[in-house]
Amino acid sequence: MIVKKLKLTVDSHIHNVKENEKLAVLHSMILREVSALDFSDKVVITWESIVSSQPDKAEQLVAAAAEVGVSHPPVGHPLYKLSERQRQVAELLCSHYSVKKIANILYVSENTVKKHSQNIKKALEIEQSGTDFIYTLKQMIDNG
Known part of the structure; x- marks a missing residue:
């Protein structure tokens, strides 16, 4: 050969x-x-x-998750229904990261990120798609 x-x-x-x-x-x-x-x-x-002098939000999120784990939200919070990985994906989506960038950051495939997004929509009973989905998700996260 x-x-x-x-x-x-x-x-x-x-x-x-x-x-x-x-x-x-x-x-x-x-x-x-x-x-x-x-x-x-x-x-x-x-x-x-x-x-960079400051790690970006995604890097901070991944580093924090790797070091201490993502804290579980309070029982009444909408994110309580999500897994740790789904919460990471949700945070990155709300920070306007693309599926490809999220996949690279979390060391998963783009299809895995898309599947997590579908599962987030299902768990939080969000019917909107695209930017409307992200807007609604961000409102849920911010307002609890």
Whole structure:
């Protein structure tokens, strides 16, 4: 078997400074090793980094969920009827994230996000679709 193309991708959503430093070291190691190869002129290395001083709401939501779990709303609150993952999807939808972006943030498929949206509509008995659904959902979340 002849390999015509080989691609290495390291996709990370790390919020920890020490772990980010480890990734920078990994990048340096890969760069050094590729440079030492006889065919390094045929290898392309790219490094994409999104830097911000403040994590966005979605990143805060995911980080908080990963570290301490999403708190369960009070019994009377509409979100009480939703699972932890459905609450995450609902918050991201209300923050105007696309299905694709939500899928990337939560490490699930776009179809999973769509299914969660359907289940949210069903659990909260929301009949509207599209932007009307998101507006109604946001009103329910904000007003409890």
